[in-house]
Amino acid sequence: MEIMTMDEKLAINGGPKAITYDQEEALKWPRLTxxxxxxxxxxxxxxxxxxxxxxxxxxxxxxxxxxxxxxxxxxxxxxxxxxxxxxxxxxxxxxxxxxxxxxxxxxxxxxxxxxxxxxxxxxxxxxxxxxxxxxxxxxxxxxxxxxxxxxxxxxxxxxxxxxxxxxxxxxxxxxxxxxxxxxxxxxxxxxxxxxxxxxxxxxxxxxxxxxxxxxxxxxxxxxxxxxxxxxxxxxxxxxxxxxxxxxxxxxxxxxxxxxxxxxxxxxTLDEKNKIRNDNVEKLLQALDGIPGFHIYRPPEYIRRVYYENDIVYREEETGVSMSKLIKMLKAEGAIVRQDRYPLLHQQPYFTEKGSNPEDLPVTREIREHVLALPTFPGDDGTLVEQYITAFRKVFSLL
The missing domain is CATH 3.40.640.10 (Type I PLP-dependent aspartate aminotransferase-like (Major domain))
Known part of the structure; x- marks a missing residue:
């Protein structure tokens, strides 16, 4: 992991942001011509x-x-x-x-x-x-x-x-x-x-x-x-x-x-998928060495694409809560959030028909640990490098 200088502050504490690149163009989607x-x-x-x-x-x-x-x-x-x-x-x-x-x-x-x-x-x-x-x-x-x-x-x-x-x-x-x-x-x-x-x-x-x-x-x-x-x-x-x-x-x-x-x-579907894949994989490779992040690597016979870039973060391994992590990363300029999909078996349409919201303990537990990151569909590599810097900065200065 990259070690930051001791005089560098987290942005949430008044330090400079790690991410300064204009994200609008790099994250813009769809990319119409x-x-x-x-x-x-x-x-x-x-x-x-x-x-x-x-x-x-x-x-x-x-x-x-x-x-x-x-x-x-x-x-x-x-x-x-x-x-x-x-x-x-x-x-x-x-x-x-x-x-x-x-x-x-x-x-x-x-x-x-x-x-x-x-x-x-x-x-x-x-x-x-x-x-x-x-x-x-x-x-x-x-x-x-x-x-x-x-x-x-x-x-x-x-x-x-x-x-x-x-x-x-x-x-x-x-x-x-x-x-x-x-x-x-x-x-x-x-x-x-x-x-x-x-x-x-x-x-x-x-x-x-x-x-x-x-x-x-x-x-x-x-x-x-x-x-x-x-x-x-x-x-x-x-x-x-x-x-x-x-x-x-x-x-x-x-x-x-x-x-x-x-x-x-x-x-251009395959070409654009490759841009996402290259950028996301670069970020995930860097996160793989940071405590708390669990990066799933599919078997070789699976060739995935990235509609979204959602990863598992285990706060109990770092002592930093999901909400605190999100606040710190946002202060650094990152666009991050907790997963956006509510569990369907807990929704009124289904509970009113007999679905038990306490069912599916594995699903309920894992959803609380999913962090959503960008897919960088128009990035030339500059923005994703700054995201890597932001993550390393946050975890080196905790």
């Missing part, structure tokens, strides 16, 4: 702001990127998950297993369809679904499991799909954080029965709004089309096309303007 603007303006000039081939072009290109046969553009990631569960026939009396430590949209589509959401524990190291705990929660009513690749880190898919296959359970990958991530050489979203993505502005593949459902199963694709894409249902086999004039009451088609942005952003 003139090409994005031209793509949108082109559609506007053609009056293609509602009905257009643009979403279908995105489907083809994103499907090719993933290496999957069927891709269906949706209005957002939540709708993509709803369509996936609808295609699987999920409904009243069914159970769907999902981690509690995730965004609400991972669970609510199942609940909206009438299924019971059964929450499971996460692994305290990876923060992803614990395959062993998932297995314990299977009942004869379990119809699907939703592994969430949280913050861009792939779940242990071999274990999850193995358990699911043994019990006849469908696997729906929530890859909304994991555009471009891989597990054993396969893109996330392509390993389970169905995968879903979000193109909301904060995501690694940003379009403002939009989503995608992908699958290798033709019938799942047809059912999802019939749910919310009534114009396109006319081109399907009669089993589905007979619903073309009504669909099933939803309109899920993606806006052409958002699809145009997504098509442009897809071209």
């Amino acid at each position: 003139e090409e994005d603007e031209k793509a949108v303006v082109s559609l506007m000039r053609k009056n293609e702001i509602s009905v257009s081939e643009e979403p279908m072009k995105l489907e083809k290109e994103f499907g090719q990127y993933l290496g999957v046969e069927y891709a269906l553009a949706e209005v957002n990631g939540t709708s993509a998950l709803y369509a996936a569960l609808f295609a699987l026939g999920i409904g009243e009396g069914d159970e769907v297993i999902c981690p509690s430590y995730t965004y609400w949209a991972s669970a609510m589509p199942a609940a909206t369809l009438g299924a019971k959401v059964v929450f499971c524990e996460v692994n305290p190291d990876s923060l992803n679904i614990d395959p062993e705990d998932f297995k314990k929660r299977i009942t004869p009513r379990t119809k699907a499991v939703i592994p969430v690749h949280l913050w861009g880190l792939p779940c242990e898919m071999d274990e999850i799909t193995g358990v699911a296959k043994e019990h006849g359970i469908a696997v729906v990958e929530d890859a909304c954080h994991a555009h471009g991530a891989e597990y054993r050489g396969k893109k996330m979203g392509t390993i389970g029965d169905i995968g879903i993505f979000s193109f909301q502005a904060s995501k690694n593949l940003p379009a403002g709004e939009g989503g995608m459902m992908v699958t290798a199963n033709r019938d799942y694709f047809y059912k999802a089309v019939t749910l919310g894409h009534y114009r396109r249902a006319a081109d399907l086999p009669e089993e589905y096309s007979r619903y073309q004039h009504t669909s099933f009451g939803y309109k899920h088609r993606m806006s052409p303007l958002h699809a145009a942005i997504a098509r442009v952003q897809l071209k």
Whole structure:
């Protein structure tokens, strides 16, 4: 660890800030260009702001990127998950297993369809679904499991799909954080029965709004089309096309303007993921040598991306509370916070239906120790070096 001079003060005590670099540009996201603007303006000039081939072009290109046969553009990631569960026939009396430590949209589509959401524990190291705990929660009513690749880190898919296959359970990958991530050489979203993505502005593949459902199963694709894409249902086999004039009451088609942005952003997805990965890994390597920080290193067969950069900090190992650490780092100029996701099994929607907020002790305990840091999507390395200096300064002067 770098040793600071004794006369240097922490910024919180009146000393100089360690981070002085302009963070606005280095942390700005999404990073839109003139090409994005031209793509949108082109559609506007053609009056293609509602009905257009643009979403279908995105489907083809994103499907090719993933290496999957069927891709269906949706209005957002939540709708993509709803369509996936609808295609699987999920409904009243069914159970769907999902981690509690995730965004609400991972669970609510199942609940909206009438299924019971059964929450499971996460692994305290990876923060992803614990395959062993998932297995314990299977009942004869379990119809699907939703592994969430949280913050861009792939779940242990071999274990999850193995358990699911043994019990006849469908696997729906929530890859909304994991555009471009891989597990054993396969893109996330392509390993389970169905995968879903979000193109909301904060995501690694940003379009403002939009989503995608992908699958290798033709019938799942047809059912999802019939749910919310009534114009396109006319081109399907009669089993589905007979619903073309009504669909099933939803309109899920993606806006052409958002699809145009997504098509442009897809071209540089891997390049931009690499910038994040390089910067985040540099910071994490430095933190690995500082007491209290637990940096999870996934196995070599997992190639993660960083939608967010969340790490575990154990205050009992340093004597410095999470809240105090955050205050000291913020004083140095760092943008840090405690994790932002509330646990779903503790939310009124689920507790009013019988969920016990005291369940899932592992998940409850680990969430209190998660610290969120930037992903440095536009940094040339200057800002991340100052963050490293800030952390070393704080811990050397305690």
